[in-house]
Amino acid sequence: TGQKTFSQDGDPSLIIQDPNGSQLVRLRRTDTSKKFDISLEGNDLRFTPTDTDGTMNVLIGVNAGSSTIDSRLGVGNATPSEMLSVTGNAAISGTISSAGGTMTNALEINGGAGTDLDPLLRINKDVDGDGSATGILIGAVAAGYSKSGIFFENKGLGSGRGNLYFCNNSTAGTADATIADARMTIMNDGNVGIGTDSPDAKLHIAVAGETKLDLEDTGGQRYRLFARNSDDVFGIYDVTNTRTWFRYTAHG
Numbered sequence: 655t656g657q658k659t660f661s662q663d664g665d666p667s668l669i670i671q672d673p674n675g676s677q678l679v680r681l682r683r684t685d686t687s688k689k690f691d692i693s694l695e696g697n698d699l700r701f702t703p704t705d706t707d708g709t710m711n712v713l714i715g716v717n718a719g720s721s722t723i724d725s726r727l728g729v730g731n732a733t734p735s736e737m738l739s740v741t742g743n744a745a746i747s748g749t750i751s752s753a754g755g756t757m758t759n760a761l762e763i764n765g766g767a768g769t770d771l772d773p774l775l776r777i778n779k780d781v782d783g784d785g786s787a788t789g790i791l792i793g794a795v796a797a798g799y800s801k802s803g804i805f806f807e808n809k810g811l812g813s814g815r816g817n818l819y820f821c822n823n824s825t826a827g828t829a830d831a832t833i834a835d836a837r838m839t840i841m842n843d844g845n846v847g848i849g850t851d852s853p854d855a856k857l858h859i860a861v862a863g864e865t866k867l868d869l870e871d872t873g874g875q876r877y878r879l880f881a882r883n884s885d886d887v888f889g890i891y892d893v894t895n896t897r898t899w900f901r902y903t904a905h906g
Contacts, residue, residue: 805833849861878892878893
């Protein structure tokens with residue numbers, strides 16, 4: 655009961671020993687019956703709340719009044735410059751989220767030097783075989799769903815080769831974008847498809863009804879290549895001067 659002070663010239667001042675390291679120290683609040691155990695099990699130092707309902711937390715950089723103080727946590731870093739500074743690799747299993755306040759950059763990645771390619775972000779799924787896919791979802795709505803995405807799909811060609819998809823979901827609903835919403839596809843062989851996920855040319859555009867491809871110079875002159883399914887017509891149209899330069903029909 656009360657405050658205890660341990661002091662000596664050598665280091666450490668206090669040694670707690672236990673045959674198996676279980677529950678070396680228990681911190682207890684008598685008014686709420688909340689308990690926190692500090693143990694050394696195997697080679698691990700563990701902080702374990704006795705309540706597992708999410709009401710007990712380990713807080714760093716917050717005082718007793720729940721106000722943020724200028725305190726930093728360094729992992730492998732003796733001079734942390736941010737609230738959390740890690741020197742070395744980090745593995746995270748779960749969701750990284752940021753909430754509260756106005757954010758200019760929710761996630762900012764800086765690093766590297768020189769002109770050599772040194773990726774700052776690598777996204778990979780450790781699953782082999784046809785159909786294994788990964789990517790990123792992009793959205794801008796308070797409800798949290800994402801209508802756009804960029805995905806890569808392993809097509810079972812060996813060495814992790816596959817297709818890259820740029821996707822946009824246009825349905826009015828809460829569904830996220832998927833590969834089925836691909837608007838542009840870049841194949842492993844370099845073929846690019848717009849409106850098709852299986853292009854068989856360097857640029858393959860597929861649209862139901864009439865396909866249009868406009869070419870415009872900086873002076874404002876615009877031409878249109880068009881192909882129409884209803885009457886099997888292909889042509890070149892001068893959009894600026896509203897006249898057809900060339901027209902070919904499969905009907906002769």
